[in-house]
Amino acid sequence: MEEKIQKIGIMGGTFDPIHIGHLILGETAYEQFGLDQVLFMPAGNPPHKQHREGRATDEQRVEMVRLAIAGNPHFTLSLEEMNAEGYSYTYRTLERLKAANPRTAYYFIIGADSLFDFQGWKEPERISRACTIVAATRNQVSPALINEKLLELNSMFDGKFLKLDSLNMDVSSKELRKWVKEGRTIRYYVPDSVAEYLYENRIYRKR
Numbered sequence: 001m002e003e004k005i006q007k008i009g010i011m012g013g014t015f016d017p018i019h020i021g022h023l024i025l026g027e028t029a030y031e032q033f034g035l036d037q038v039l040f041m042p043a044g045n046p047p048h049k050q051h052r053e054g055r056a057t058d059e060q061r062v063e064m065v066r067l068a069i070a071g072n073p074h075f076t077l078s079l080e081e082m083n084a085e086g087y088s089y090t091y092r093t094l095e096r097l098k099a100a101n102p103r104t105a106y107y108f109i110i111g112a113d114s115l116f117d118f119q120g121w122k123e124p125e126r127i128s129r130a131c132t133i134v135a136a137t138r139n140q141v142s143p144a145l146i147n148e149k150l151l152e153l154n155s156m157f158d159g160k161f162l163k164l165d166s167l168n169m170d171v172s173s174k175e176l177r178k179w180v181k182e183g184r185t186i187r188y189y190v191p192d193s194v195a196e197y198l199y200e201n202r203i204y205r206k207r
Contacts, residue, residue, distance in 0.1 A: 006104045009038035009134070012081070012090065016055050017198060018068045019176060019190045021169035023075075025136055028166040029109050030074055033134065038109075039078040040065050044088045055177070056203050058082060067193040091123040094130035106131040109164065112138040115149055119156070128159030136166045180204040 011026045018040070026038040042061050056064070062082065069075035080097065081088040094106060108131045110118075115135040118124055127133070133153070137146055150161045176186050181204050186195055198204065 003103050006037070006101070007033065007035045007107065008101075008104050009033070009035045009107045009109055010041055010078075010094075010131070011038060011109050012041045012043060012093075014055075014173070015040070015042050015061050015065050016173050017061070017064050017176060017190055017194060017203075019169075019171055019173060019194075020188075021171045023068060023191075024169055025109055025111075025164065025166055026075060027072075029107060029134055029164055032165060033107055033162075035074070035107060037074050037076055039076050039080075040069055041078040041080055041093075042082060044082040054181075054204065060197075060201065060203055064194050064197060067197055068191045070193070089122045091121075091126040091130065094127060098130050107134050108132070109134045109136070111136050112141050112146060115146070115153075115161075116141075118153060125157050128153075128157035128161075132160040132162060134162050134164045136164045136168075138168055177204045 009026065009029045011022060011029075013022065015022065022040070026040065029035060030038050042058070042065055044058065062077070062079065066077050069077060081093055090108070094108065097104070097106060108127070110133060112135060115133075118133070121127065135146065135150065137143065146163060150163060153159065153161045171189055176189055179186050180198060186198075190198075
C-alpha cells in the first residue's frame with residue numbers, strides 16, 4: 001500500500017513575542033486544509049529583521065513558542081531555522097524539508113502583508129515550487145483585492161496560492177513589545193504562560 005501523503009503546515013516568524021493571532025492562524029489552517037500537523041518555526045536570522053536590539057534572545061523566543069503551543073497535540077515546535085548559518089531563507093528551508101520528506105505536502109502560512117510583498121522575497125519561484133502558500137485575510141484589505149493578488153501570483157509563479165478564511169486579529173508583536181516596555185498589560189493578547197515568562201525574565205523591559 002502506498003504511503004499516505006502528510007499535509008504539514010508551517011507557521012514561520014520571529015515570534016517576538018508569539019501571540020494569539022499566530023495561534024489562531026495555525027489552528028484555522030489546520031482545520032480548513034485538513035492538515036496533519038502545524039510546525040511553529042522561529043526564524044533564526046531573518047534577513048529582513050536585522051538589528052534586533054531590545055528584543056528577546058533566540059532561546060527566549062523558542063521558549064515562548066514552546067509555552068504557547070503546549071497542550072495542542074497538532075502544534076509542534078520546529079527548530080529547523082534556529083541553527084542556520086548566515087541568513088535563514090524560506091526557500092532553503094522548504095527545499096531542505098522537501099528533500100528529507102518527499103511524501104509530505106507543505107502549506108506555508110503567511111499574513112496578508114507578506115502576500116503583497118511575496119515578489120520581493122528571495123527566490124519566490126523556488127518557494128512556490130516547494131509548497132502551497134496559504135495567505136490570511138485582513139480587515140484593512142478587501143477580499144476582492146486579496147483574491148486578485150492570489151490569482152496574479154498563481155499565474156506568475158505557476159504555484160498554488162490559497163486564501164485562509166481566518167478571523168482577523170489586529171495585534172502585532174511590535175505593538176506588544178511597546179506595551180510591555182511602557183508597563184501596559186498584554187493579558188489576553190498572549191497565552192498566560194507566555195505573559196508570565198515575559199514578566200519573570202523582564203523581556204522587553206529596560207534592564
